[in-house]
Amino acid sequence: MNLNKLKAILLILGIMLFKPFQVIAADKSDYKTPPQYVEYKASKNAFSIVVNGKSASIYLDDSDWKGVIRAANDLADDVRKVSQIKPDIFHKSIYPAKGAILIGTIGKSKIIDQLIADKKIDVSEIKGQWESFIIQTVDGNLVVAGSDKRGTIYGIYDMSEKIGVSPWYFWADVPAKKSNQLFVKAGRYVQESPKVKYRGIFINDEWPSFGGWASIKFGGINSKMYVNMFELLLRLKANYMWPAMWSSAFNEDDPMSPALADEYGIVMGTSHHEPMMRSQKEYTKRKQEIGDWDFVKNSTNLEKFWFEGLNRNKNYENLITMSMRGDGDVAMGKGNDLDNIKTLENVIKSQRDIIQKVYNDDPANHPQLWAIFTEVQRYYDAGFNVPDDITLLFCDNNWGYIRRIAPPKEKNRKGGSGLYYHIDMNGGPNNDRWVNTTTIPKLQEQFNLAYQSGLDRIWIVNVGDLKPKELPIDFIMHFAWNPDAYPASKTMDYTINWAKGIFGKEHAEEIADIVSKYSKYNLLRKAEVQTPQIFSYVNHNEADRMLQLWKDVTAKAEALEAKIAPELKDTYYQLVLYPTKASAGVAEIYLSAGKNQLYAKQGRVSANDYAQKAKDLFALDKKLSDYYNGPMSNGKWKNMMSDIHIGYTTWQMPKENKLPELKEVMRLAEPAMGIATEGSEAAWPANQEKLQLPVFDILKKQSYYIDVFNRGTGSFEFEAKANQPWIKLSSNKGKVEKDVRILVDVDWKKLSEGKSTGIVEIKKDNEIIAVSVNAVKAALPKLKEPFFGNFTGEFTIPAYQFNANKPGKDAKWIVLPDLGKGKANMGISYVTARNITTEDGATLEYKVFLPTTGKSTVCLGILPTQDVYPQRGLRIGVTLDDQTPQVLDARKGFHDEFKEYTPEILARSSVLKPYPAINKNIALIGAGQFRRNEIFDNMRWLDFEIDVKEPGIHTLKVIMIDPEIVLEKIVVNPDNNYPSYFGAPPVLHNSK
Known part of the structure; x- marks a missing residue:
C-alpha cells in the first residue's frame, strides 16, 4: 500500500473515530437537543479557545466575503464578552501549525481550500449546498468552513451561541455567560442545509412603538438600527427580511441600509403589496409625478418606476415581490375579478421584461414571489397563475391559521411555495399587536402543516415591532431550519432549552x-x-x-x-x-x-x-x-411599549387606552339584603321571580353558591337554613358588609333515588327569602372504564381523554400537548394523508353515559382550520356505537372570500350551526364589531345529532377523514340556559 493511500485511510478512520457531536437528522418523532460541542473543562484532544489567560487567534483570508470577516470580528468580541480575553485576528492565508481558529468559505478562502486540497477536511457533505457548514478540530486547529457566505457566518455565530452569547444579547439585553476557559470537543460537526430556504421577518405596524424607539435610539429607522436586526437574523440562522414600511423607504431613506444588508448577508425583499423592490412610500412621495397606481391607465410611468427601483438594487441579493395590489394595501380595481386577473397578467409580463432588462438575464435565474394575499386568493382559485419559477407565497388568515396548504398541482413547481404568517396584525379581523399571543404549540401545529404539505421555499413572518415577540420569532426560525427536530410532543422541551440558553439551567423549567x-x-x-x-x-x-x-x-x-x-x-x-x-x-x-x-x-x-x-x-x-x-x-427601550391595548371597539387602534364602562351603585341609607344565585344574572329584589339553583346531579360532583349581598350603608346579619337534611350549607349565619357566599352541596347518602326538591331560606330580621334546590339521583352506570356523562344538562369531553385510539390505514390520531384551551388537542399524523374514508380512518372512541332515549345534540369543538384544500373539504366522521357514520364538513358555510371582515362574517360560525351557548354571549360593540366568533374564540363548532336507542353507556366515535382538522373537545347536550365561554368543566368518572 502506498503512502498516500495509507494517509487517506487514516484520515477516514480519524473522521469516523472523532465524531462525538456529529449531527444526524432527527427522527420525526424524537426531539434532539442541538449538540453542545463547546465545553468549559477540557476533554481529550479538545481545542482550546481560551485557557490560562490566553486565547487562540483567528485566521481569515482577506478575499473572503466582507460579511464573513465582519462576523469573525463579532466572534472575537463574543469570546471577550465571555472570557474577558479577546482573540487576535489575522488576515492571512498562512496559519500556525496548531492552536488557531481557521475560518473561511469554500472557494473564497485560500486557508479552507488548502485544507481541502491537503485532505485535512472533508467537505463533500456541504460543498455546493445552501447555507451549510462544518466545525472540526484538525491537527490542533479549529476549522469553521462554510459552503457559502451565510453558511460560514452561521458557523461563526453557532460557536458564539455555544460559548455563551445569546442571539438576543442586544434585543433582549441577555448578558454573556462568563467563563475563563473555553474548549471545543475533538470531532466534527456538520450542519446540513435548512429545510426552508428563505426564513425571515417583516417589521410592520411599527408606529408608535418601534418607530418611536428607533427615532430616539438611532435617529430614525435607518442603517444604524438595521445592522442590529441583520445580526440578530444571522445569529438565529435566518436570511430574509421585509423592512418597515409604514413611513419608511428602506432603500432611499438611508442608502447604507441595503448596502449593509447585502454585506451582512441578508436577502432583502418588500412586502406583499410593494412590487419590484419599491416601497409604498417611494411611490406616495412621487405620486404627483408618477400618477395613479393604475396599470391599465398608467403603465408607462409605473414600469419606469419599477425599472428604476430594481436597477438601483440589482447588485444586491434580492427576493423580488411581483404583481400588484391597490394603492395602500387594498384590493385592486373596481371589484371585477376577471378584469383584475387580465390586468395582473399584463403586470407580471411587464415586470418579467423589466427583470430581463435589468439583469440582462433570464428572469428565472432571479428569485421572485407572488403573494397570494386576501382577494388574490380568489384569483388563484379561479385559475390565474404565474410563471413556474415564481414562488407562490400563500398566507394565513391574519390571525395565525394558514389559508392554504401547498396545492398538489404545484408539487413540482420550480419556484416552490411559501408562507406569509402573522404573529402581529394591524387590520381585519382585529388588531393583535401588543404582546405575544401566539403559543409554541400553535406555531408547531400550523408550521408543521405548512412544511409537510410543501410550503417550504419561503417563510416570512409579520412580527410587528419585533419586541415583545422574541420567543415566537426564535421558535419559528429554529423550526424553519429543521421542522422534524421539533415534534409536537416536545414543544415544552424547546421552550425549556430557550429559557436555559438565556437564564441558565436553574430556573429554566x-x-x-x-x-x-x-x-x-x-x-x-x-x-x-x-x-x-x-x-x-x-x-x-x-x-x-x-x-x-x-x-x-x-x-x-x-x-x-x-x-x-x-x-x-x-x-x-x-x-x-x-x-x-x-x-x-x-x-x-x-x-x-x-x-x-x-x-x-x-x-x-x-x-x-x-x-x-x-x-x-x-x-x-x-x-x-x-x-x-x-x-x-x-x-434603552424608550417608546418601545407604546401601543394602545385597552379599549378597542373596532379593529383600529384607539387613540388612547380607555377603561370599559364602569357603573357606580348609590348605597341605600340603611343596610338592605340582596340575594343572587349561581346560574342567573338576575337577583332579588330587582328580580321578583322565584330564586333557584341549577340542578344537582350525582354525576356532576358540583356545589353551587348563594350570594347574600348588601345594597346599603352599614352591615346586617343573616341566617341560612335548609329544609331537607340532604342539603349542606357552608355557613348558617353571617354578617354582611358587602358580600357573603354560601356554598350549597348535597349529601348523596341521605338522598333517595329520583328527583328531590328542597329549600334554603335566607333570613334577615323578619325578611325571609327562599331559594329552591333540586337534585337528581339515580343508579350509577356499571362500568369499570373511565366515562363521561351525567343525568342532566351538558357535559364536556376533552378530546385527549379517549378510551381508545385506533390507527387508520395511513394515519393516526396523536396528542398535541398544550395546544388549544386545555391540556391538549388531538391532531393527525401524518397531515399529508389522503383519500381516507370512514371505513379506514383513524378513530377515537369515548365512553359516554346517555340517560334518555331519543335525539341528542353533540358539538365537536375544533380549531378554526381554514379552507386549506378547497377541492376536497374539511371532513370528519362521527357515529354512536355501530350506527352508520355521519360525515361533517367543517367547510360548509365557510366564508373565505377574505374581503373586509364584516359583522355577519365574524358572527357566524363556519359550520352547520354554531354551538348554541355561543349565541347568548355574542355582543355588538361599537361600530358594528362583534367580539364573539370562531377566529377570536379560536374554536369552530360542528353540530350533529345522535339517536340514542336505549339509555346507558355508549361509545361515541370520531373518525379522521381529512387530516388537517384538530379536535379540542366534545360537548354533549349543550345547555343554552347556562352559557359560558369554555362550556361545562369536564368530569371524568372512574378515573384513577
Missing part, C-alpha cells in the same frame, strides 16, 4: 412554564378583543377560574423575579415579567369591569369595589409600560 402560560391565556382571549362580557360570571365559576389562572402565573413570575441574578433582571422583565403581569392586568381589568356591570345591575354595593379595582389595574398597566419605556435597561 419555571420560566418555560410561565411564558407558555401567559401566551396561552392571551390566546384564549387576546387583549384587543376583550370585552367585559366574554366570560360567564354566574355559570361554572368561569370568570373566577380565569382570574385565578392569571393570578397564579403572575404570582409565580413575581416570586421568581427575586431569584433572578441582578444582571438578568432587565432581560427577565422584558421576556417574562412584563408580558405576564401586564397581560394579567388587562385581563383582570375586563373581568373586574364585567363584575362591576353585573353587580351594579343586581344592586350590590361591592360593584363599586370592582370599579375601583379596574381603575387601579389601569394605573398599574401604565406604570408597567412606563418602566419598560423608562428605567429598564437604562432607558
Whole structure:
C-alpha cells in the first residue's frame, strides 16, 4: 500500500473515530437537543479557545466575503464578552501549525481550500449546498468552513451561541455567560442545509412603538438600527427580511441600509403589496409625478418606476415581490375579478421584461414571489397563475391559521411555495399587536402543516415591532431550519432549552412554564378583543377560574423575579415579567369591569369595589409600560411599549387606552339584603321571580353558591337554613358588609333515588327569602372504564381523554400537548394523508353515559382550520356505537372570500350551526364589531345529532377523514340556559 493511500485511510478512520457531536437528522418523532460541542473543562484532544489567560487567534483570508470577516470580528468580541480575553485576528492565508481558529468559505478562502486540497477536511457533505457548514478540530486547529457566505457566518455565530452569547444579547439585553476557559470537543460537526430556504421577518405596524424607539435610539429607522436586526437574523440562522414600511423607504431613506444588508448577508425583499423592490412610500412621495397606481391607465410611468427601483438594487441579493395590489394595501380595481386577473397578467409580463432588462438575464435565474394575499386568493382559485419559477407565497388568515396548504398541482413547481404568517396584525379581523399571543404549540401545529404539505421555499413572518415577540420569532426560525427536530410532543422541551440558553439551567423549567402560560391565556382571549362580557360570571365559576389562572402565573413570575441574578433582571422583565403581569392586568381589568356591570345591575354595593379595582389595574398597566419605556435597561427601550391595548371597539387602534364602562351603585341609607344565585344574572329584589339553583346531579360532583349581598350603608346579619337534611350549607349565619357566599352541596347518602326538591331560606330580621334546590339521583352506570356523562344538562369531553385510539390505514390520531384551551388537542399524523374514508380512518372512541332515549345534540369543538384544500373539504366522521357514520364538513358555510371582515362574517360560525351557548354571549360593540366568533374564540363548532336507542353507556366515535382538522373537545347536550365561554368543566368518572 502506498503512502498516500495509507494517509487517506487514516484520515477516514480519524473522521469516523472523532465524531462525538456529529449531527444526524432527527427522527420525526424524537426531539434532539442541538449538540453542545463547546465545553468549559477540557476533554481529550479538545481545542482550546481560551485557557490560562490566553486565547487562540483567528485566521481569515482577506478575499473572503466582507460579511464573513465582519462576523469573525463579532466572534472575537463574543469570546471577550465571555472570557474577558479577546482573540487576535489575522488576515492571512498562512496559519500556525496548531492552536488557531481557521475560518473561511469554500472557494473564497485560500486557508479552507488548502485544507481541502491537503485532505485535512472533508467537505463533500456541504460543498455546493445552501447555507451549510462544518466545525472540526484538525491537527490542533479549529476549522469553521462554510459552503457559502451565510453558511460560514452561521458557523461563526453557532460557536458564539455555544460559548455563551445569546442571539438576543442586544434585543433582549441577555448578558454573556462568563467563563475563563473555553474548549471545543475533538470531532466534527456538520450542519446540513435548512429545510426552508428563505426564513425571515417583516417589521410592520411599527408606529408608535418601534418607530418611536428607533427615532430616539438611532435617529430614525435607518442603517444604524438595521445592522442590529441583520445580526440578530444571522445569529438565529435566518436570511430574509421585509423592512418597515409604514413611513419608511428602506432603500432611499438611508442608502447604507441595503448596502449593509447585502454585506451582512441578508436577502432583502418588500412586502406583499410593494412590487419590484419599491416601497409604498417611494411611490406616495412621487405620486404627483408618477400618477395613479393604475396599470391599465398608467403603465408607462409605473414600469419606469419599477425599472428604476430594481436597477438601483440589482447588485444586491434580492427576493423580488411581483404583481400588484391597490394603492395602500387594498384590493385592486373596481371589484371585477376577471378584469383584475387580465390586468395582473399584463403586470407580471411587464415586470418579467423589466427583470430581463435589468439583469440582462433570464428572469428565472432571479428569485421572485407572488403573494397570494386576501382577494388574490380568489384569483388563484379561479385559475390565474404565474410563471413556474415564481414562488407562490400563500398566507394565513391574519390571525395565525394558514389559508392554504401547498396545492398538489404545484408539487413540482420550480419556484416552490411559501408562507406569509402573522404573529402581529394591524387590520381585519382585529388588531393583535401588543404582546405575544401566539403559543409554541400553535406555531408547531400550523408550521408543521405548512412544511409537510410543501410550503417550504419561503417563510416570512409579520412580527410587528419585533419586541415583545422574541420567543415566537426564535421558535419559528429554529423550526424553519429543521421542522422534524421539533415534534409536537416536545414543544415544552424547546421552550425549556430557550429559557436555559438565556437564564441558565436553574430556573429554566419555571420560566418555560410561565411564558407558555401567559401566551396561552392571551390566546384564549387576546387583549384587543376583550370585552367585559366574554366570560360567564354566574355559570361554572368561569370568570373566577380565569382570574385565578392569571393570578397564579403572575404570582409565580413575581416570586421568581427575586431569584433572578441582578444582571438578568432587565432581560427577565422584558421576556417574562412584563408580558405576564401586564397581560394579567388587562385581563383582570375586563373581568373586574364585567363584575362591576353585573353587580351594579343586581344592586350590590361591592360593584363599586370592582370599579375601583379596574381603575387601579389601569394605573398599574401604565406604570408597567412606563418602566419598560423608562428605567429598564437604562432607558434603552424608550417608546418601545407604546401601543394602545385597552379599549378597542373596532379593529383600529384607539387613540388612547380607555377603561370599559364602569357603573357606580348609590348605597341605600340603611343596610338592605340582596340575594343572587349561581346560574342567573338576575337577583332579588330587582328580580321578583322565584330564586333557584341549577340542578344537582350525582354525576356532576358540583356545589353551587348563594350570594347574600348588601345594597346599603352599614352591615346586617343573616341566617341560612335548609329544609331537607340532604342539603349542606357552608355557613348558617353571617354578617354582611358587602358580600357573603354560601356554598350549597348535597349529601348523596341521605338522598333517595329520583328527583328531590328542597329549600334554603335566607333570613334577615323578619325578611325571609327562599331559594329552591333540586337534585337528581339515580343508579350509577356499571362500568369499570373511565366515562363521561351525567343525568342532566351538558357535559364536556376533552378530546385527549379517549378510551381508545385506533390507527387508520395511513394515519393516526396523536396528542398535541398544550395546544388549544386545555391540556391538549388531538391532531393527525401524518397531515399529508389522503383519500381516507370512514371505513379506514383513524378513530377515537369515548365512553359516554346517555340517560334518555331519543335525539341528542353533540358539538365537536375544533380549531378554526381554514379552507386549506378547497377541492376536497374539511371532513370528519362521527357515529354512536355501530350506527352508520355521519360525515361533517367543517367547510360548509365557510366564508373565505377574505374581503373586509364584516359583522355577519365574524358572527357566524363556519359550520352547520354554531354551538348554541355561543349565541347568548355574542355582543355588538361599537361600530358594528362583534367580539364573539370562531377566529377570536379560536374554536369552530360542528353540530350533529345522535339517536340514542336505549339509555346507558355508549361509545361515541370520531373518525379522521381529512387530516388537517384538530379536535379540542366534545360537548354533549349543550345547555343554552347556562352559557359560558369554555362550556361545562369536564368530569371524568372512574378515573384513577
